[in-house]
Amino acid sequence: MAKTKAICLLFLAFIPALAQPRQRAVVSPEVHADRRVTFRLEAPKASEATLFGDWMTVGDKLPMTKGDDGVWSVTAGPLEPSIYLYSFTVDGLTIADPINPRIKLRARTSATMVEVPGDPPALWQIRDVPHGKVEVNWRKSQALDGATPWIWIYTPPGYERDTRRYPVLYLFHGSNDTAAGWTTAGNANFILDNLLAEKKAVPMIVVMPYGHAVPFGSPREIQVTNTDVFEKYLLEDVIPLVESSYRVAPDRQNRAIAGLSMGGGQSLTIGLRRLDLFSSIAAFSAAVPREMETAFAEVLGDAEGTNSKRKTFWFACGKDDSLFERSKQLDDLLTAKRIKHTFRPSEGAHTYTVWRQYLGEFAPLLFQ
Amino acid sequence: MAKTKAICLLFLAFIPALAQPRQRAVVSPEVHADRRVTFRLEAPKASEATLFGDWMTVGDKLPMTKGDDGVWSVTAGPLEPSIYLYSFTVDGLTIADPINPRIKLRARTSATMVEVPGDPPALWQIRDVPHGKVEVNWRKSQALDGATPWIWIYTPPGYERDTRRYPVLYLFHGSNDTAAGWTTAGNANFILDNLLAEKKAVPMIVVMPYGHAVPFGSPREIQVTNTDVFEKYLLEDVIPLVESSYRVAPDRQNRAIAGLSMGGGQSLTIGLRRLDLFSSIAAFSAAVPREMETAFAEVLGDAEGTNSKRKTFWFACGKDDSLFERSKQLDDLLTAKRIKHTFRPSEGAHTYTVWRQYLGEFAPLLFQ
Numbered sequence: 001m002a003k004t005k006a007i008c009l010l011f012l013a014f015i016p017a018l019a020q021p022r023q024r025a026v027v028s029p030e031v032h033a034d035r036r037v038t039f040r041l042e043a044p045k046a047s048e049a050t051l052f053g054d055w056m057t058v059g060d061k062l063p064m065t066k067g068d069d070g071v072w073s074v075t076a077g078p079l080e081p082s083i084y085l086y087s088f089t090v091d092g093l094t095i096a097d098p099i100n101p102r103i104k105l106r107a108r109t110s111a112t113m114v115e116v117p118g119d120p121p122a123l124w125q126i127r128d129v130p131h132g133k134v135e136v137n138w139r140k141s142q143a144l145d146g147a148t149p150w151i152w153i154y155t156p157p158g159y160e161r162d163t164r165r166y167p168v169l170y171l172f173h174g175s176n177d178t179a180a181g182w183t184t185a186g187n188a189n190f191i192l193d194n195l196l197a198e199k200k201a202v203p204m205i206v207v208m209p210y211g212h213a214v215p216f217g218s219p220r221e222i223q224v225t226n227t228d229v230f231e232k233y234l235l236e237d238v239i240p241l242v243e244s245s246y247r248v249a250p251d252r253q254n255r256a257i258a259g260l261s262m263g264g265g266q267s268l269t270i271g272l273r274r275l276d277l278f279s280s281i282a283a284f285s286a287a288v289p290r291e292m293e294t295a296f297a298e299v300l301g302d303a304e305g306t307n308s309k310r311k312t313f314w315f316a317c318g319k320d321d322s323l324f325e326r327s328k329q330l331d332d333l334l335t336a337k338r339i340k341h342t343f344r345p346s347e348g349a350h351t352y353t354v355w356r357q358y359l360g361e362f363a364p365l366l367f368q
Numbered sequence: 369m370a371k372t373k374a375i376c377l378l379f380l381a382f383i384p385a386l387a388q389p390r391q392r393a394v395v396s397p398e399v400h401a402d403r404r405v406t407f408r409l410e411a412p413k414a415s416e417a418t419l420f421g422d423w424m425t426v427g428d429k430l431p432m433t434k435g436d437d438g439v440w441s442v443t444a445g446p447l448e449p450s451i452y453l454y455s456f457t458v459d460g461l462t463i464a465d466p467i468n469p470r471i472k473l474r475a476r477t478s479a480t481m482v483e484v485p486g487d488p489p490a491l492w493q494i495r496d497v498p499h500g501k502v503e504v505n506w507r508k509s510q511a512l513d514g515a516t517p518w519i520w521i522y523t524p525p526g527y528e529r530d531t532r533r534y535p536v537l538y539l540f541h542g543s544n545d546t547a548a549g550w551t552t553a554g555n556a557n558f559i560l561d562n563l564l565a566e567k568k569a570v571p572m573i574v575v576m577p578y579g580h581a582v583p584f585g586s587p588r589e590i591q592v593t594n595t596d597v598f599e600k601y602l603l604e605d606v607i608p609l610v611e612s613s614y615r616v617a618p619d620r621q622n623r624a625i626a627g628l629s630m631g632g633g634q635s636l637t638i639g640l641r642r643l644d645l646f647s648s649i650a651a652f653s654a655a656v657p658r659e660m661e662t663a664f665a666e667v668l669g670d671a672e673g674t675n676s677k678r679k680t681f682w683f684a685c686g687k688d689d690s691l692f693e694r695s696k697q698l699d700d701l702l703t704a705k706r707i708k709h710t711f712r713p714s715e716g717a718h719t720y721t722v723w724r725q726y727l728g729e730f731a732p733l734l735f736q
Contacts (some may be wrong), residue, residue, distance in 0.1 A: 042461070
């Protein structure tokens with residue numbers, strides 16, 4: 001064993017990228033067969049370390065215990081199968097798990113993810129089925145003052161080998177997330193792959209743009225313009241890029257709009273405004289505009305018109321989500337105004353655990 | 369100001385994702401007009417904090433100073449225009465900058481990146497030119513025991529609108545890097561976009577697979593098999609995926625192979641073995657096999673054959689790189705054996721700063 005280690009160190013010395021940072025073989029996270037998960041952090045000099053995971057109630061934390069080797073650890077669960085976000089707080093400093101490579105990119109800061117697989121594999125897990133691609137596009141945007149954000153776009157299996165035109169779902173992320181979020185944390189591509197393999201959804205293109213049209217963290221007077229600037233970006237840059245570079249069916253019957261949290265506010269606001277562009281709308285745990293009666297006045301005043309043109313109007317929220325009441329109010333308002341819709345209250349809170357589930361429920365309703 | 373802050377906090381309270389983690393408005397990194405960069409870390413309870421950036425000599429560090437507000441800071445530079453990797457060490461714990469969203473994914477751990485732009489913009493910077501796409505593909509691999517790693521593939525601007533067949537560069541990353549590295553840290557896509565806009569390279573597809581064919585961090589007896597397993601993966605999965613899903617010219621004249629560090633060892637070993645598959649080879653700061661005379665015996669014994677079939681054989685290394693001597697030895701060996709090649713010693717060390725430069729020099733030599 002000692003000899004193996006010596007040879008190994010000798011070997012490492014020849015590859016600079018391996019040789020540093022000199023992490024020892026601490027394992028974190030470690031997912032056990034019974035779905036408990038052990039988290040570890042090597043921080044010998046720290047006096048306090050805690051874990052926060054998004055299966056926990058916001059504000060809670062799990063204390064970690066320091067071992068003689070300077071490694072802090074805590075075991076959580078058993079956890080239901082899902083992909084969870086977690087972070088450590090060490091002497092007041094909140095960090096992603098420094099040795100876990102599965103990073104959740106954010107607009108500011110980052111977190112780390114741990115996957116607890118299901119048996120049989122959950123809808124969001126990668127399965128042995130044909131896989132679509134996710135294509136990263138860049139386009140300079142006048143609406144965004146010349147910035148060139150990336151746009152992630154899912155194309156279904158076989159897209160590159162046929163000649164048909166596809167319907168498009170525009171799918172938005174939440175606040176402090178990025179255009180990569182629906183792929184790297186939401187597994188939207190694997191969910192679509194699996195639905196297609198089970199013939200539960202029709203093949204579609206899924207367009208995932210960056211939703212912070214004004215810089216994340218801007219002062220409030222700028223932040224409140226985000227949805228309007230984002231709408232301009234969507235209409236002037238994102239949709240034209242998609243309709244010029246992809247084989248899509250460019251009409252309202254073949255366009256849907258959906259989003260989570262901040263992106264749910266965007267999909268509701270833009271989708272309800274632009275009935276001429278989008279035939280279906282969804283919102284997941286949405287930041288529904290608080291002045292919803294004013295914001296949606298036009299739609300609310302024309303139940304017949306909107307009901308005749310709207311194919312699907314679906315929204316969902318978890319009962320443990322602080323935004324739940326707003327979705328409930330929207331449900332009540334739409335019901336009072338006789339606007340056809342489906343409100344799907346669910347278990348859960350404000351996490352990708354419910355958003356993956358919602359996408360799995362909503363996508364099959366589209367373009368049928 | 370106080371009022372704005374109060375309103376802002378009120379607003380934040382309605383969006384859970386914004387409300388936590390409760391980072392204050394510390395800015396890090398801050399790139400100044402004179403190309404100095406200030407790094408900051410809020411860690412009031414820490415007793416020591418240092419910065420390591422990859423413009424520094426390995427092993428060096430810059431001490432950070434704690435302000436009255438508990439924020440540590442240090443200013444480095446001026447730095448030459450580039451994208452640098454950096455990390456903090458806080459009381460012995462090495463972490464990525466916890467508030468910088470620009471994360472460099474790795475096979476284990478992560479680091480953060482800071483971009484110091486050039487004026488005029490450097491070849492690796494995003495410019496106002498037509499952009500290609502980077503497509504993320506997934507394919508289950510028998511060679512990798514059923515794993516389904518992602519493969520990042522650059523397609524040049526206009527690829528989706530024409531019908532021609534393209535040459536392909538297979539481009540490998542280094543140890544502890546991922547298939548995303550050549551895009552998110554190497555800016556290979558922007559380098560190609562810019563070369564194409566200047567008509568300095570021909571349009572090509574660039575295939576960037578995951579190079580850790582056996583798990584990163586495996587014991588040495590497994591690690592030493594990595595190149596062989598990777599070759600099997602490349603031949604049985606990556607090339608077949610590319611040649612069935614992309615419009616490529618599937619012959620050796622239109623295939624090149626290149627890589628950096630560990631990936632340079634792979635491109636040399638596989639490229640020299642498989643003259644029938646690849647007409648051009650490059651290696652950047654390569655982990656050249658130490659037993660190079662044995663490893664490359666077949667090629668070294670057939671100068672005439674290899675010279676007549678090899679279009680380009682190019683390798684480069686920085687003089688401050690601990691691997692420099694191995695590239696120099698390879699140069700000497702090839703010269704002695706009369707194998708045509710170009711060795712390009714350069715300034716610099718073992719970082720993406722030189723690898724972006726090498727790609728910019730090598731890509732124009734291909735498929736002309």
